Amino acid sequence: MAAEHRKVIEPEAADRRKDRVVHARFSASELGAIAGVAAEAGMTTSAFMRSLTLEGAGVSPFFTDDDRAILDLLLSDMRAIGVNLNQLARVANRSGHVDAKAVSAQTADIQKIVAAVMLELRSFAARGAQRRRGTA
Numbered sequence: 001m002a003a004e005h006r007k008v009i010e011p012e013a014a015d016r017r018k019d020r021v022v023h024a025r026f027s028a029s030e031l032g033a034i035a036g037v038a039a040e041a042g043m044t045t046s047a048f049m050r051s052l053t054l055e056g057a058g059v060s061p062f063f064t065d066d067d068r069a070i071l072d073l074l075l076s077d078m079r080a081i082g083v084n085l086n087q088l089a090r091v092a093n094r095s096g097h098v099d100a101k102a103v104s105a106q107t108a109d110i111q112k113i114v115a116a117v118m119l120e121l122r123s124f125a126a127r128g129a130q131r132r133r134g135t136a
Contacts (some may be wrong), residue, residue: 018050041129063124070120077113081106 026034031045038048063071084106092098 018046022053024049067120067124074113074117074120077109078117081109081113084109 035045038045041048088099088102088106
């Protein structure tokens with residue numbers, strides 16, 4: 001479905017009575033796994049499945065435009081670090097010498113990016129859980 005055809009559900013519409021049913025078949029083990037994850041999220045199985053379905057269809061997207069911009073910046077930083085590591089590896093392979101200072105600097109950059117990615121993912125997960133429960 002093209003993005004221009006997707007309809008975003010307004011918050012007041014989400015609060016209305018749920019009076020329509022969609023059927024899907026799951027094995028006992030699949031349904032048990034889904035129910036377990038829903039319980040961990042503090043949700044009913046129905047609310048959990050509704051949330052996932054709406055997110056997956058793009059009706060209630062998990063990532064906002066700001067989220068995507070942040071992820072794009074982090075991805076760009078990670079690519080730059082990868083390029084630098086490849087350059088260090090080429091120099092080490094050609095010369096047989098490893099520049100410890102350069103490797104140390106790249107390692108520090110990698111640790112910073114990984115920490116930033118983890119913070120962002122935790123923030124996304126917390127916000128998503130709040131939205132699913134209707135507390136955000």
